[in-house]
Amino acid sequence: MKMKISAALLWVSAIAEAFLAIPFIGGSFVLSTGYAALGFMFILHAVTLFFCFREYSPKSGPILGLITSLLAWFPLIGWALHLLSAIVLFINAAVASRPRI
Template sequence: MRGSTVMRWVTAIGEAFLAVPFIGGIVVLSTSYSILGVMFILHAVTLILAIRDHSAKSGSILGLATSIFAWIPFVGWFLHLVTAVVLAVQAVISRPKYY
């Protein structure tokens, strides 16, 4: 499995966790929003790996935008949810097919 696919799964799981109502918000607030910085770095690494692997980049770019705008209540929840779905779909599609 390519590094970009592994990182897509890691970031998708992180985004899905942050999209859980109240729990994600509590985590963001309890870490003083630093979890958003961590997610930004993870999305940047995923983007670099996607560029190297010549694979889809839109999920990582969306993740970077989510990390920037997620501090806004309700908007952050929606962005985390959409980003998690996009990254998971891209991770499934980018896996090698065995016949």
């Protein structure tokens, strides 16, 4: 069975958010890129949301990811939002990857 594009993008987004949620490592990565990582994640979540609408996949993860990308400039809030986004995205990816009966 072929995986939907939205499911694949949800998995990629979830893994990227989980990486950014690792204390000190994720923050160091964001700072070393001059916050460009947050801009990239915003675009990734926007593209993922587009495909989720197109393929009727769960949308809560990409929406939360967009909000996270906008608010993650604040260190402690950013960490908590990245962690929450990663969890929601992993759940959304698992749901979107399930075969339909």
